[in-house]
Amino acid sequence: xxxxxxxxxxxxxxxxxxxxxxxxxxxxxxxxxxxxxxxxxxxxxxxxxxxxxxxxxxxxxxxxxxxxxxxxxxxxxxxxxxxxxxxxxxxxxxxxxxxxxxxxxxxxxxxxxxxxxxxxxxxxxxxxxxxxxxxxxxxxxxxxxxxxxxxxxxxxxxxxxxxxxxxxxxxxxxxxxxxxxxxxxxxxxxxxxxxxxxxxxxxxxxxxxxxxxxxxxxxxxxxxxxxxxxxxxxxxxxxxxxxxxxxxxxxxxxxxxxxxxxxxxxxxxxxxxxxxxxxxxxxxxxxxxxxxxxxxxxxxxxxxxxxxxxxxxxxxxxxxxxxxxxxxxxxxxxxxxxxxxxxxxxxxxxxxxxxxxxxxxxxxxxxxxxxxxxxxxxxxxxxxxxxxxxxxxxxxxxxxxxxxxxxxxxxxxxx
Amino acid sequence: xxxxxxxxxxxxxxxxxxxxxxxxxxxxxxxxxxxxxxxxxxxxxxxxxxxxxxxxxxxxxxxxxxxxxxxxxxxxxxxxxxxxxxxxxxxxxxxxxxxxxxxxxxxxxxxxxxxxxxxxxxxxxxxxxxxxxxxxxxxxxxxxxxxxxxxxxxxxxxxxxxxxxxxxxxxxxxx
Numbered sequence: 001x002x003x004x005x006x007x008x009x010x011x012x013x014x015x016x017x018x019x020x021x022x023x024x025x026x027x028x029x030x031x032x033x034x035x036x037x038x039x040x041x042x043x044x045x046x047x048x049x050x051x052x053x054x055x056x057x058x059x060x061x062x063x064x065x066x067x068x069x070x071x072x073x074x075x076x077x078x079x080x081x082x083x084x085x086x087x088x089x090x091x092x093x094x095x096x097x098x099x100x101x102x103x104x105x106x107x108x109x110x111x112x113x114x115x116x117x118x119x120x121x122x123x124x125x126x127x128x129x130x131x132x133x134x135x136x137x138x139x140x141x142x143x144x145x146x147x148x149x150x151x152x153x154x155x156x157x158x159x160x161x162x163x164x165x166x167x168x169x170x171x172x173x174x175x176x177x178x179x180x181x182x183x184x185x186x187x188x189x190x191x192x193x194x195x196x197x198x199x200x201x202x203x204x205x206x207x208x209x210x211x212x213x214x215x216x217x218x219x220x221x222x223x224x225x226x227x228x229x230x231x232x233x234x235x236x237x238x239x240x241x242x243x244x245x246x247x248x249x250x251x252x253x254x255x256x257x258x259x260x261x262x263x264x265x266x267x268x269x270x271x272x273x274x275x276x277x278x279x280x281x282x283x284x285x286x287x288x289x290x291x292x293x294x295x296x297x298x299x300x301x302x303x304x305x306x307x308x309x310x311x312x313x314x315x316x317x318x319x320x321x322x323x324x325x326x327x328x329x330x331x332x333x334x335x336x337x338x339x340x341x342x343x344x345x346x347x348x349x350x351x352x353x354x355x356x357x358x359x360x361x362x363x364x365x366x367x368x369x370x371x372x373x374x375x376x377x378x379x380x381x382x383x384x385x386x387x388x389x390x391x392x393x394x395x396x397x398x399x400x401x402x403x404x405x406x407x408x409x410x411x412x413x414x415x
Numbered sequence: 416x417x418x419x420x421x422x423x424x425x426x427x428x429x430x431x432x433x434x435x436x437x438x439x440x441x442x443x444x445x446x447x448x449x450x451x452x453x454x455x456x457x458x459x460x461x462x463x464x465x466x467x468x469x470x471x472x473x474x475x476x477x478x479x480x481x482x483x484x485x486x487x488x489x490x491x492x493x494x495x496x497x498x499x500x501x502x503x504x505x506x507x508x509x510x511x512x513x514x515x516x517x518x519x520x521x522x523x524x525x526x527x528x529x530x531x532x533x534x535x536x537x538x539x540x541x542x543x544x545x546x547x548x549x550x551x552x553x554x555x556x557x558x559x560x561x562x563x564x565x566x567x568x569x570x571x572x573x574x575x576x577x578x579x580x581x582x583x584x585x586x587x588x589x590x
Contacts, residue, residue, distance in 0.1 A: 005580050006549045008526045009534075010458070013550065015523055016466040016516055017457040017473075156482050176438045208438065329539075334502075334562075336540075342565050 089148030154237030541576030
């Protein structure tokens with residue numbers, strides 16, 4: 001489209017955007033992702049780190065409270081399935097869990113932690129762990145209820161895990177860390193459910209991969225990098241679950257955790273639940289009088305976002321897809337308006353759950369007020385079908401005593 | 416399940432890159448991506464959130480891209496996806512009022528000085544839709560994905576936003 005306004009806009013936005021971020025990335029390419037709000041000024045930081053290293057290394061050799069030998073870091077960590085650490089959660093705030101991870105996993109005792117003050121306390125929070133002689137280490141924690149938090153990401157390097165097509169066994173991709181001569185991998189396996197500690201040497205690090213010799217699925221991984229003295233330099237960690245083997249034994253033990261569900265508040269979908277969901281998905285893709293007639297809607301239907309009901313509409317009016325619109329400016333950091341139909345329309349395949357359902361890296365959400373006694377049938381993308389929590393969504397149908405759908409809510413993941 | 420995976424339909428998403436390419440190769444690959452897409456992403460996020468916030472959000476989105484490079488590198492609509500990431504990250508930097516710098520006439524003689532104020536007067540969705548659709552020329556579907564709304568909403572916001580800009584700048588000739 002050629003248009004004078006558009007040309008002006010393009011020229012102006014180039015000016016308003018200013019210089020490129022190339023300089024930022026050129027400083028320390030392997031630590032690109034560490035450049036968060038508290039890490040600006042990478043050149044100064046790099047000089048400062050060198051200075052600290054020069055001063056700190058002799059002190060470390062003399063012993064200053066830091067674990068001197070990697071052998072002391074070989075106790076298996078409580079690595080999780082859909083979380084990095086600890087599987088059972090840790091009672092404390094973002095700073096406290098970060099400090100505890102530093103102490104437990106890295107042997108770092110004297111650390112300073114800095115959490116993102118702008119982050120809502122009931123959501124994901126990045127915390128930077130500062131330790132003399134080491135790069136700052138970022139960890140991302142989320143609340144899981146009852147005052148507990150878990151780490152869902154450690155560090156900024158990309159950890160991969162999986163099975164190559166032609167091989168038997170799991171391959172873990174190990175990101176490169178300058179100065180590391182060995183590493184300790186804490187890996188949560190599915191079958192049998194266990195955490196194994198694997199120590200790898202320089203050659204494995206140089207290859208960027210290690211085969212862990214089992215075809216059992218991997219849940220979480222923590223990689224601790226060591227220098228020549230066996231001192232922890234930094235760590236990285238990611239999670240890949242869930243895996244089926246652990247579901248009955250470990251996932252139902254806690255009432256409110258990341259994708260862990262209270263067994264007492266959940267049920268298997270019945271034969272009637274699946275056609276109900278199918279009917280809504282079909283209507284979303286082909287809205288017509290015929291597909292609408294399959295929706296068992298109550299006379300009045302409430303529409304909501306997450307745990308909040310936004311408005312009520314006449315059930316018959318929902319034959320018009322525009323009536324499904326929830327005109328809210330912003331929800332979970334996405335801009336409105338929103339429509340459950342827009343979400344359902346994108347689903348080629350889906351998972352149906354009844355009752356309390358899991359969220360992607362977040363605790364289950366309660367039903368809206370007044371709907372506690374309704375049957376909650378939710379539809380979500382199936383496991384493995386999305387690349388990121390950013391793509392996660394749910395549409396929840398609340399079925400009343402009459403068997404009619406009295407409320408419809410949708411939810412998205414907020415990074 | 417049997418196989419731990421980080422995503423992707425064929426099981427081991429991003430693994431081939433991680434295993435076959437050297438770290439230097441991956442760095443170069445990422446650098447090429449930044450070179451090709453940074454300006455587009457920056458314009459889009461600056462257009463949506465103003466100069467300061469948009470720049471910060473761009474940095475965060477590119478940092479996110481590097482953290483998740485195995486996944487982002489294979490996306491068809493990576494700019495749209497990173498716009499969404501930047502949009503989410505921008506919450507940390509939001510100001511009460513979206514800020515756009517004044518137009519320096521000597522540097523931008525072809526830009527109407529009223530443009531910053533006109534941009535400020537648009538809603539966030541209108542700015543985003545106009546910039547992504549008309550300036551960055553993303554497909555309507557891609558813009559809908561990036562903004563998390565329907566294609567009809569994209570059209571509506573883009574058309575209204577553009578109309579308001581035209582009115583504010585007194586532009587009447589429409590091609």
